[in-house]
Amino acid sequence: MDQTHNMPGKRTELQMARSMCWHCQSEVHGEYFCVQCVKVQPVSKELDYFTCLGLPRLLNIDLGALEAKFYELSRAFHPDFFQNKSESEQAISLGNSALLNTAYRTLKDPIRRAEYLIQLEAGSAKDIRTSPPADLFEEILALQEDLEEFRSASPGQNPVHMEELRTRLKVDRETLERRQLEMEHRLAELFTAWDKLQSRKQPDDQARRERDAMLKEMREILSNRTYLRNIVNDMVATTG
Amino acid sequence: MAYSDKVVEHFNNPRNMGSFKKDEDGVGTGIVGAPECGDVMKLQIKVQGEKIVDAKFKTFGCGSAIASSSLATEWMKGKTLEEAAKIKNTDIVQELNLPPVKIHCSVLAEDAIKAALADYKKKAGQSE
Numbered sequence: 001m002d003q004t005h006n007m008p009g010k011r012t013e014l015q016m017a018r019s020m021c022w023h024c025q026s027e028v029h030g031e032y033f034c035v036q037c038v039k040v041q042p043v044s045k046e047l048d049y050f051t052c053l054g055l056p057r058l059l060n061i062d063l064g065a066l067e068a069k070f071y072e073l074s075r076a077f078h079p080d081f082f083q084n085k086s087e088s089e090q091a092i093s094l095g096n097s098a099l100l101n102t103a104y105r106t107l108k109d110p111i112r113r114a115e116y117l118i119q120l121e122a123g124s125a126k127d128i129r130t131s132p133p134a135d136l137f138e139e140i141l142a143l144q145e146d147l148e149e150f151r152s153a154s155p156g157q158n159p160v161h162m163e164e165l166r167t168r169l170k171v172d173r174e175t176l177e178r179r180q181l182e183m184e185h186r187l188a189e190l191f192t193a194w195d196k197l198q199s200r201k202q203p204d205d206q207a208r209r210e211r212d213a214m215l216k217e218m219r220e221i222l223s224n225r226t227y228l229r230n231i232v233n234d235m236v237a238t239t240g
Numbered sequence: 241m242a243y244s245d246k247v248v249e250h251f252n253n254p255r256n257m258g259s260f261k262k263d264e265d266g267v268g269t270g271i272v273g274a275p276e277c278g279d280v281m282k283l284q285i286k287v288q289g290e291k292i293v294d295a296k297f298k299t300f301g302c303g304s305a306i307a308s309s310s311l312a313t314e315w316m317k318g319k320t321l322e323e324a325a326k327i328k329n330t331d332i333v334q335e336l337n338l339p340p341v342k343i344h345c346s347v348l349a350e351d352a353i354k355a356a357l358a359d360y361k362k363k364a365g366q367s368e
Contacts, residue, residue, distance in 0.1 A: 137271045137273055141282055
């Protein structure tokens with residue numbers, strides 16, 4: 001597994017990687033505009049969204065700071081301001097704006113932010129093997145069957161049974177919605193615990209184990225909440 | 241984005257929709273899900289000797305997931321266990337013209353095939 005995330009120095013180095021201005025060849029240190037010739041620089045595709053928007057790589061972020069930085073960079077990169085510039089600059093402004101928009105959309109939403117961070121931390125999020133939630137699948141299939149019965153019932157059909165079914169579905173839905181809330185709470189707890197872990201200076205084995213366990217649990221909750229969301233949406237759409 | 245004609249065809253006329261009793265003799269059940277989109281797929285096979293004589297599916301998800309599992313059951317019927325194990329998600333992608341964003345639906349179908357085969361073998365006491 002990739003261990004570079006446990007070496008705090010490494011990331012800073014990467015970020016400070018020297019490169020050359022495409023126009024005047026002078027050194028740039030990750031600035032978006034060359035210090036010498038003031039030409040716009042392409043934002044590296046390697047740059048993670050947190051760094052791109054000047055934020056620490058954490059799950060609880062300062063949304064005000066995110067928005068402020070987004071607006072600032074949006075203005076700086078906006079293609080309108082490059083209409084009279086060279087073709088290269090127009091292309092860079094367009095590319096940067098697109099990347100910036102994706103970065104902002106990803107980080108603004110806490111769930112997408114978490115999914116993105118897990119992906120960064122674990123290479124591909126799929127690398128964390130989580131066992132499929134077999135019980136949840138069974139539950140969903142059973143509920144879907146109830147829903148199917150409810151949908152396919154003709155109006156005059158056994159009103160007592162249909163009423164029972166409706167009541168049962170309502171109770172089931174309330175239970176699921178409670179579980180959704182519990183999941184959101186647990187996620188919030190994990191986000192805070194994760195961020196706290198990041199502030200440790202020297203990660204030891206214990207911290208690494210905690211880190212992996214947290215990634216796994218977050219991955220699991222994020223998947224399960226998607227399954228739950230789908231079934232709850234189906235229930236709402238069917239029974240109103 | 242529009243679905244391909246083949247996806248629409250399977251969606252409108254799903255083959256082998258339904259289920260077998262899980263504990264029935266010769267039945268293997270695979271239930272899998274796609275965490276990205278929350279789709280859930282159940283695929284079952286009925287085996288006699290080494291041959292899959294029947295297959296059924298139930299999928300709760302998008303059109304591509306339904307079409308992928310419908311196609312999978314169609315392909316599995318009449319195959320031996322060994323032959324069925326060779327069905328690849330890329331075959332499904334090709335047959336249904338799935339766009340890149342829907343490739344995970346075919347992966348789900350392949351996972352479901354594998355899970356159903358594994359469940360059958362486990363039940364039949366053949367596992368490794």
